[in-house]
Amino acid sequence: MKFDQEKKPIRENLFTERTEGDLVGFRCKSCNHILPPLTLVCNYCYGEDFERLPLSRMGKLYSYTAVYQPHKHFKVPYFAGYIDLPEGIRLFAPLKEREGKPFKVGMAMELIVEKLWDEDKDEVIGPKFQPA
Numbered sequence: 001m002k003f004d005q006e007k008k009p010i011r012e013n014l015f016t017e018r019t020e021g022d023l024v025g026f027r028c029k030s031c032n033h034i035l036p037p038l039t040l041v042c043n044y045c046y047g048e049d050f051e052r053l054p055l056s057r058m059g060k061l062y063s064y065t066a067v068y069q070p071h072k073h074f075k076v077p078y079f080a081g082y083i084d085l086p087e088g089i090r091l092f093a094p095l096k097e098r099e100g101k102p103f104k105v106g107m108a109m110e111l112i113v114e115k116l117w118d119e120d121k122d123e124v125i126g127p128k129f130q131p132a
């Protein structure tokens with residue numbers, strides 16, 4: 001990180017701390033379903049009254065792919081996949097490779113929060129999952 005560079009989350013209210021911590025999901029107060037981060041309206045009952053719920057940092061790899069489509073910020077190929085959390089929700093996220101632990105459907109994955117790209121003078125950070 002360069003001098004006076006600030007960390008900026010890719011979306012506000014994504015983490016329990018502004019730039020780190022757990023992902024924030026929600027419990028719908030009307031129907032009790034657990035909902036993924038950044039949800040505005042409940043998928044089940046259209047309710048909008050939620051309780052904040054820090055989500056587990058550990059999940060299982062449901063499926064993944066190597067992405068070859070050019071991306072403004074990611075060098076191709078990069079990996080992306082779906083992570084099933086114990087709360088019963090499935091998240092889509094970029095994946096980080098880990099030496100000696102190739103991606104395998106069903107494997108344990110852990111949340112990491114790290115720099116995604118630089119933007120003006122700031123460092124944009126966001127969630128990724130890597131093999132645990």
Ligand SMILES: [Zn+2]
Pocket residue numbers: 028029030031032033042043044045046047
């Ligand atoms: Zn609901």
